[in-house]
Every structure is written in C-alpha cells, then in structure tokens.
C-alpha cells in the first residue's frame with residue numbers, strides 16, 4: 001500500500017492504495033464518485049475522461065499514484081452548487097444524451113476542448129476533437145450540436 | 160398541445176442526474192460485504208474439459224471460492240433457456256443443446272464460462288482466475304456460417320449432428336415457384352449480412368445479494384426486462400421462486416437488444432451469493448463483452464426477385480443460413496425466423512414469397528436480437544433486390560419502388576403480416592425532394608471531375624414493431640405473452656406515480672410517459688414520476704425491445720388512465736352532487752355539464768382518499784388503477800432513407816455527405832426524442848455498412864475483440880442527418896403511435912450499400928465496406944470499365 005493525496009473537486013483527499021490502482025478506480029471505489037465511467041479496456045471510449053491539472057485525460061489508463069498532488073475535476077465537480085455548468089445545460093437543452101453512460105466523459109472532453117480551442121467551434125473541429133470518445137446512442141448529431149451551443153454559452157458566461 | 164403534453168419536445172426529466180454524474184448504474188452499486196467474481200473463460204472455440212485444478216487459486220489470500228460446472232450441477236441449477244420454439248419444415252422441434260451457466264465437460268466458444276473465482280477484491284479475483292488450471296483437449300472448430308452445416312463440419316451439439324438447429328420455412332413454395340416460372344426477369348443476389356457486436360457503452364454488470372433472514376435474493380443487473388429475467392431465473396434456472404427473488408435494473412447504459420437476454424454471469428452472481436453468504440459482483444470489461452455478449456445478424460442469403468414485363472414484382476424467394484452461435488440465447492430462435500421472413504414483403508405488393516431459413520450452430524458467441532433484430536436483415540435483402548432489379552431493368556430505382564408500393568390498407572402480405580396503414584409514396588416524395596434527387600446527375604458529374612465517385616442509395620424500409628399480440632406470437636412459438644402492464648397511482652395531493660413494465664435505457668420514458676399523463680390529467684409534468692426497473696415495485700412487465708414501449712407500454716398507461724378517469728368521475732359526482740354521467744373532465748378539471756360547478760384534479764384526488772363525501776361501501780376510497788394492454792396488431796413504421804456519398808477510388812475512403820430520413824412513426828409524443836432515436840439508429844446502420852464486423856478465424860478466435868479491432872462509428876466518421884417525418888396515425892393503438900427505436904438501424908445499411916454500388920457501377924461490395932474493400936471494389940470497377 002502506498003499513500004496518495006490530491007485535490008478532487010476542490011476537496012483534499014488522501015488514502016493508502018494498492019500501487020496498481022487506476023485513477024478511475026480510486027475515484028469510483030475509494031471516493032465513490034461514480035459519475036466517471038469505464039466503457040472499455042483499451043483507452044478508446046472516453047467514458048472515463050476527467051480533468052487533471054486542467055487537461056482532459058483518460059482516468060482508466062492513469063495510475064492514481066501519478067496524480068499525487070494533482071488537481072482533479074470530475075463530472076461531479078463541474079456544476080457550481082445547483083447551477084449547472086453551461087456545457088451540462090447545453091447537453092440537456094440539445095438532447096445530447098440518451099442512456100447517459102458516455103455523457104460525463106463527453107462533457108469533460110467538451111469543456112476542455114473549449115478551454116483549449118476557444119468558444120467558436122465549427123462542426124468539423126468538434127467532430128475531429130471527439131475522436132477519443134464513443135457514444136453508441138446518439139449518433140453524435142446532438143452531441144455535436146450541444147458542444148457547439150455549450151461553447152457559445154461558455155463565452156457568454158465568461159463575459 | 161400544451162407545453163409538456165403529447166407532441167411537445169420537452170427536455171428530458173432524467174437528464175439532470177446524468178449530466179451531473181449522479182446516474183446510478185449497476186456498477187455504481189456496492190453492497191455491504193460485497194465480493195467480486197471473475198470468470199475463467201475458455202481460450203478455445205471447441206474443446207473438451209479434461210480437468211480443472213483450482214488449488215493454487217483457492218490458496219490465494221482473499222479468495223473465497225472457485226466454482227465450476229460440477230458445483231452448479233450438484234445444486235441442480237437449471238440451464239439457460241431459449242424461450243421461442245421454432246419447428247422445422249417437417250414439424251420437428253428445434254434442436255436445443257444444453258446451455259449450462261458454467262460449462263460441463265465441453266466448451267463451445269472462446270469466452271465460454273468454465274469457472275468462477277469469488278474473492279475479496281476485484282484484483283484478487285482476477286489474479287486468482289489466472290491460476291485456475293484447465294486441461295483441455297482442443298477439437299476442430301466450426302466457425303464459418305456458410306460452411307457450418309456442410310458434411311464433416313465439427314459437431315457443436317450432439318443433439319444436432321448436422322449443426323442445424325432448425326430448417327424452417329414461411330410462405331407458399333408452389334405459388335412462388337409458379338411466379339418465378341412466369342417471370343420476365345429474375346434478379347439474383349448473394350448476400351452476407353455481417354456479424355455485429357451490439358456494444359452498448361455500459362458493459363453488463365450484476366450484483367447478487369442473498370438475505371439469509373428472509374431466504375430471499377436480490378439481483379441488480381443491466382437488464383432491458385427485469386421481470387423476464389426474474390421469470391427465467393425462477394421458473395427455469397430455479398434460483399428461487401419469484402416472490403423470493405427481486406430483480407432491479409437501475410439506470411442502464413444502453414442495450415440495443417444485448418441486455419434482453421439472461422446470461423450466465425448474472426445467474427452465477429445471484430446463485431453464488433447464497434453459496435458464499437456475501438453479495439457477489441461482476442462487471443464485464445470490454446474484452447469480455449466482445450466475447451460473451453450476444454452478437455447480432457450473421458446471415459448468408461441467396462435471394463431472388465421475379466418481375467414481369469412491366470416491372471411489377473411477381474415473387475420473392477430467399478434461402479438463408481443464420482448463425483445462432485454455440486448456444487441458443489434467450490430469443491435467438493425467433494430472430495432469423497419470425498422477426499425476419501415476415502418482413503420480406505417490404506413496402507411492396509408482392510403476391511408470392513417463400514423463405515427458407517436454416518439456423519445453425521457454430522463455435523462462436525451466441526447470436527440474438529440486436530437493434531432491429533431480423534428486420535434489418537430482411538430490409539437489406541429486399542432493398543438490395545429492389546435497387547439491383549431497377550438497375551437491371553434500366554429503371555429509376557425510386558420509380559421502380561413507387562410502381563410496386565402497397566397503396567391500399569389493410570394489406571395482407573403472403574408472409575403473416577397485415578399492414579394496417581401508411582402512405583409510402585408520400586415519404587418517398589418528401590425524401591426525394593429533401594435529398595435533391597432530381598439533380599444528382601449534376602453532382603455526380605462534379606465529383607467525376609475531381610476524380611471521385613459519387614453515388615446515391617435509397618432504402619424504403621418497413622418494420623414490425625409494437626411487439627406483439629400475445630395470442631399471435633403464442634401461435635408462432637413464443638413462450639411468453641407480449642402485452643405490457645401499467646399502474647397509475649394518484650396520491651392524495653394529486654401527484655402521480657406511474658409504474659410501468661417497460662424499461663428505459665436511453666429512450667427517455669421518464670419524460671415521454673410523464674408527457675402522456677400530464678396531457679391526459681392536466682397536471683404538471685413535474686408532478687408525475689415514472690417507476691420502472693424493479694420487480695418489487697412493478698408487479699410484472701415484459702420490458703423494452705422491439706420498439707414496443709410507446710405502442711404497447713404507453714397504451715397500457717392509457718388504459719389505466721381511462722380507469723382513473725372513470726373512477727374520478729364517480730367521486731366528482733358525489734362531491735359536486737351530480738350524476739357521474741354529467742361530469743366532464745377537461746384541462747385538469749371535473750365539472751358538471753352546463754354549470755359552473757367544478758373541482759380540480761388535486762382536490763378531487765384528496766376527496767377520493769378522505770372519502771367524506773361518499774359511502775366507502777358503494778365506492779372504494781382511493782385512486783389507483785392498473786391495466787394490462789395486449790396489442791391487437793403489430794405496428795408498421797416505414798419510411799425512406801437516402802444516402803449520398805463520395806468514394807475516392809485512389810484510397811477507398813468514403814465520405815457520406817448527405818443523409819435524408821423521412822419516417823412515418825404515426826403520432827409523436829416527443830419529436831426531439833424521436834429524432835434522437837433516429838440519429839442513433841442511422842449511426843449504427845452506417846456502422847454496419849462501413850465499419851463494423853465481428854470476425855472469427857478458422858480456429859474460432861474472435862479477431863475483433865476490442866475497440867482497436869472492431870471499428871465503432873465515431874463522430875468524425877459521421878455527419879449531421881436531415882430527419883423529417885410524415886404521419887399516418889397507427890390505427891391499432893389508442894395513441895396512434897408506431898415506434899421509432901430501430902428504424903435507423905434497419906433503414907441505413909441498404910441505403911449506404913446502394914449508394915456505394917451506384918458510385919462504383921457494380922454490385923460486388925461487402926459489408927463492412929472498409930477503405931480496403933472499397934479500394935478493391937474501385938479497382939474492379941476500373942477493370943470492368945476497361946473491359947467494356
């Protein structure tokens with residue numbers, strides 16, 4: 001067992017863990033933050049995307065120990081109290097989800113995409129940037145729409 | 160239409176928990192004292208088990224138990240069943256080989272369950288599973304659909320020495336042969352409908368829990384139909400009687416058919432929970448999902464269409480070999496038979512149809528229903544035949560279809576179905592207009608100038624949904640009735656809970672079902688809760704598949720609401736001192752006709768419960784009604800999808816640049832949700848046509864067992880779709896709705912392949928049409944052109 005500590009959604013957490021514990025296992029099983037999902041075992045689906053020090057990463061392929069001292073944000077940490085993050089609201093408004101399983105990863109990916117590429121995103125860019133995220137339900141049509149709208153909303157929110 | 164009533168694109172009530180990470184899926188559930196199961200799976204497609212040595216695993220710290228087929232046999236755990244009896248042409252019943260939850264003596268596909276390790280943690284269970292030594296004698300594998308029943312092929316089950324589960328037929332052979340004898344032209348196609356892996360993003364998961372004090376079990380599981388799971392686990396597998404087994408399917412992350420079935424893993428989790436007296440959890444990883452979830456499709460078909468000198472269709476015949484895998488999964492037997500051949504009439508008036516289907520065993524994962532289930536396979540046959548026949552006859556494919564459309568309803572096809580309504584030319588016209596079909600020639604010429612091949616493909620599909628009238632399916636071999644149940648509970652303050660036997664795993668029932676109630680009772684949608692997915696709360700139900708939840712599930716709610724209204728009118732009669740016959744109910748208010756006396760729904764509900772204004776002997780207090788709705792017919796959604804694409808013959812890369820869908824789903828409850836269902840279906844259909852294919856090698860190894868090898872459609876592979884609807888209300892149910900969940904997956908594959916073959920100028924294109932396949936096909940097109 002090895003000690004690890006990090007900031008998760010603004011809270012300081014520390015624990016003794018098996019060194020092979022993946023970040024996603026740490027989040028889901030130790031912290032019971034079950035909004036981050038596991039959809040594959042080859043780092044292909046993006047259901048597990050969280051932010052580590054502001055970068056969108058796949059928590060299924062990251063050892064928790066490598067995040068020692070890091071700042072981690074999960075889907076549970078995105079809303080401010082009862083106020084949804086504009087990207088969350090955009091997914092609901094644009095029907096960007098069906099079963100909801102891919103959704104946390106999609107939203108975390110989308111937020112980081114906007115942080116990285118700005119709030120004016122064309123359809124082509126959004127589709128290309130979603131190369132690491134799979135959704136089996138929506139056919140992506142409304143996810144793409146939601147991300148475009150969410151990006152715009154993030155611009156307004158930042159003003 | 161009210162803001163939240165029928166026909167409004169209400170934003171989904173369930174979304175809040177999903178977008179905030181507060182959904183509750185099976186793997187999110189941990190029970191106190193929980194242990195973890197890891198399955199030891201066969202690495203061989205076909206082998207005898209000569210011995211299992213679990214001693215090293217059992218010595219591992221943290222391992223509680225290792226169970227094998229012997230343990231379940233000793234406990235008399237029943238085998239997994241197939242619930243639909245199919246008879247061969249000679250009247251003999253299908254040959255169902257035993258399907259134990261843990262293999263007994265023999266393994267029959269890679270991934271078959273040999274043993275299970277139960278341990279304190281997930282990691283220990285996995286480590287220990289690697290230490291279970293299984294001694295196999297490897298046998299030759301039978302892994303090729305077309306060759307499965309050839310003489311000398313390895314025998315999968317002794318009960319079926321030729322590997323044929325059934326050889327079944329539908330339709331009039333004599334009449335069909337006569338039609339072909341009369342024909343001016345016969346179009347012939349050899350069709351392979353590629354094998355798919357359903358791949359809901361949430362892998363299957365199960366938590367079994369045993370309550371010693373009450374001798375009762377709870378199973379949390381990723382199921383589309385928890386009541387059916389309970390029925391099978393009780394009545395056939397014999398885990399516990401139904402009143403001692405609670406099955407909960409919480410939030411489920413997509414199903415597409417693959418979560419209908421009762422699998423070995425959940426069976427073992429619930430059984431083992433009693434053995435180890437601790438909860439047992441198993442969650443599939445994606446590799447296991449590829450190996451052990453039931454796959455879909457996998458047909459090899461010889462198909463022919465006969466036409467007369469005017470282009471009128473005279474007859475259609477098919478001979479199909481359907482791969483059912485190594486064991487018969489829960490509903491596998493009906494998919495390539497009664498969900499397939501009855502759809503072979505398509506949207507067309509075809510006087511004679513004859514279908515022969517051989518279901519075969521192979522050493523591959525079981526094959527069962529996947530989005531569309533039989534109907535995509537039928538539509539692919541029909542729509543490829545239509546396209547190719549039109550080309551061979553020198554006809555415009557749209558006009559050739561139009562000439563043969565069914566236009567009079569009801570229309571009895573020669574293959575069971577009686578179409579109750581529709582307007583096929585209208586959908587075609589609308590689709591042609593939206594797709595700008597008239598100018599395709601110009602666009603093709605522009606592409607040609609750039610060295611690209613442009614093609615357009617039409618698919619005019621029909622499907623049978625609203626599955627299904629119980630007596631009808633019973634006469635065809637179904638082991639269950641396919642009605643649906645609903646209970647409407649009005650609380651004293653006028654809020655409402657609706658308990659439904661349907662299950663939602665992405666379809667949005669919490670919203671659409673609430674819209675129906677809000678519309679009907681005139682109450683806010685926020686005052687309606689939809690309860691589903693728990694056998695302790697909902698008495699019985701048949702679950703969600705076959706696009707049945709609207710047409711059947713909501714019809715049951717309508718029936719219960721009728722009863723609520725009738726009872727409420729009686730209460731209102733007492734409260735307003737009038738005859739119940741004089742009470743009107745409109746906009747959430749009960750009033751006495753011709754007077755200003757009225758009471759709103761919430762106050763009426765309170766009156767029903769306090770029962771001060773009427774004699775509780777004459778009229779029971781309370782306001783709660785249940786109903787079972789058994790449909791009178793299938794429903795027949797239909798439509799036209801048009802795909803336009805461009806192939807780069809140098810690279811084989813294809814770009815779809817326009818997709819037009821015009822669907823007739825009857826009345827819509829929530830157009831936003833309907834469109835979403837169409838989008839998702841199209842994506843899966845394009846996936847089948849261009850990307851996805853489960854491939855087994857000769858030894859029965861699955862070569863496509865991860866997302867590295869099995870190409871799932873991604874955002875960058877797809878486009879935004881143009882989706883429109885026509886509406887001929889369904890005459891067979893009270894809401895006039897038909898179902899929309901599978902349409903896209905049914906319509907899309909032939910639209911894509913018709914477009915590809917149009918672009919290439921020849922018909923020789925396989926699915927999935929990968930860049931490599933298309934590059935080869937483009938080379939063949941060049942060779943062909945040069946030869947001409």
Ligand code: FES
Pocket residue numbers: 037038039040041042043044045046047048049058059060061
């Ligand atoms: S679970 Fe991390 S990419 Fe699939």
Ligand code: FES
Pocket residue numbers: 096097098099100101102103134135136137138360412413665
């Ligand atoms: S909403 Fe179900 S996988 Fe994306």
